Amino acid sequence: MATIILMACACSQSAQENKAGLSKAAFEKIVDGKNVSLWTLTNKNGMEMTVTNYGGKVVSLLVPDKNGKFIDVVTGYKDIDGYLDSGEIYFGATIGRYGNRIANGKFSLDGVEYKLEQNNGPNNLHGGVKGFHAVVWDCKQLNDSTLELSYTAKDMEEGFPGNLSIKVVYKLNDNNEFQIEYYGQTDKKTVCNLTNHTYFNLSGEGCETALDHILSINADGYTPTNADLIPLGQIAQVEGTPLDFRTPTVIGQRIESDFEALKLGNGYDHNYVINKKAGEVGLAATAVSPVTGIKMDVFTDQPGVQLYSGNWMNGSQIGKLGKAYLRRAAFCLETQCFPDSPNQPQFPSVTLSPGQTYRHTCIHKFSVEK
Numbered sequence: 001m002a003t004i005i006l007m008a009c010a011c012s013q014s015a016q017e018n019k020a021g022l023s024k025a026a027f028e029k030i031v032d033g034k035n036v037s038l039w040t041l042t043n044k045n046g047m048e049m050t051v052t053n054y055g056g057k058v059v060s061l062l063v064p065d066k067n068g069k070f071i072d073v074v075t076g077y078k079d080i081d082g083y084l085d086s087g088e089i090y091f092g093a094t095i096g097r098y099g100n101r102i103a104n105g106k107f108s109l110d111g112v113e114y115k116l117e118q119n120n121g122p123n124n125l126h127g128g129v130k131g132f133h134a135v136v137w138d139c140k141q142l143n144d145s146t147l148e149l150s151y152t153a154k155d156m157e158e159g160f161p162g163n164l165s166i167k168v169v170y171k172l173n174d175n176n177e178f179q180i181e182y183y184g185q186t187d188k189k190t191v192c193n194l195t196n197h198t199y200f201n202l203s204g205e206g207c208e209t210a211l212d213h214i215l216s217i218n219a220d221g222y223t224p225t226n227a228d229l230i231p232l233g234q235i236a237q238v239e240g241t242p243l244d245f246r247t248p249t250v251i252g253q254r255i256e257s258d259f260e261a262l263k264l265g266n267g268y269d270h271n272y273v274i275n276k277k278a279g280e281v282g283l284a285a286t287a288v289s290p291v292t293g294i295k296m297d298v299f300t301d302q303p304g305v306q307l308y309s310g311n312w313m314n315g316s317q318i319g320k321l322g323k324a325y326l327r328r329a330a331f332c333l334e335t336q337c338f339p340d341s342p343n344q345p346q347f348p349s350v351t352l353s354p355g356q357t358y359r360h361t362c363i364h365k366f367s368v369e370k
Helices: 080-085 260-265
Strands: 004-006 029-031 034-036 038-042 048-052 057-064 070-072 093-095 106-109 112-115 138-143 146-153 164-173 177-186 195-197 214-217 219-222 269-274 282-288 294-300 304-308 332-336 358-368
Touching (some): 029 080, 038 138, 048 164, 214 304, 282 332, 294 332
Antiparallel strands (some): 004 029, 029 034, 038 048, 048 057, 057 070, 106 112, 138 146, 146 164, 219 269, 294 358, 304 332
16 A cells, blocks of 8 residues: 655645646655655647656646637546545556556466466456556656656566566657657566556546547457457457447447447457557547547557547546546547567567667647637
8 A cells, every 4th residue: 555645845836736727736745655746748839738756647638629728638636635546546647567458467478477466357457456557656857848757667566577667758749749758678578568548538628428529540450359358369350340440430429339349348448450560650549529629649659559438437536627527538549569468479579678678659649620
């Protein structure tokens, strides 16, 4: 369990509030012996993002809509207590050491079996109970638009081998892009698959639904799963299924279809195989709000993107504006390698060896459709 101590702050709350109306003082605590705070990034176009180093979480992200009004498009809480006490532990978080699921909480490297926490039925999910979403990152603001977070996961932390040193760079550039660069190095062969778990509603956080958003995913295939959402090992075609977003489609249009994959996922919770060459930064998905006109293009060098339609949001989470986050009030597009890759050698490798550097680029580009 995290140990928590309230930090004293000499500055006034009003002096520390930003465009999002968030108080830096409300995020200042000591958790597990380390200082937690809130950082604000801006670009020359007036965009603003706030980040807490608890879990490397994106707290707010203000982007201009079709009328030039700035809209906060991500779910989050108004203070650190919201994150520490929430039943939804992944809002805005950096995820690791392994994003998504590992079957039966175990995998083998060089003949050695490693056993992990089974925190999602029989599986390991998002790095375990205290994955990267629940640790305090070291934080350095490089300039007004750039934040560098770093963390070293110890050998056998959450059951994973190797001392894994991670650096994550958040940048809010002047092209209205929220860019994430991940880097990782290890002293022992391990697995590494990082992602970001920001929940988006491009109509504004706290809006009742994201099912009206128009989504396209640049993928002909997906990885079908068993009842525990573990891939079966093959790639299936989306054509002729409710998982086909190759042309722009309203998210909620087919979500209740009588289709096994949707029933297993309780909605969309599926890994798509992006149409692009290995290693190149290509378009993964595009989402548009019919209310604000805000458009978000997601680019990545990773082979997959997980669409999650907020199926387990239940109204118990109260957001920054005091509004309940209802079921499917936001969605995620998590760029990644494929789920359970450590146990499925036919999938792209997630093995990281000493002397290698893990790299991952993800770009969220914002614009408007009028």
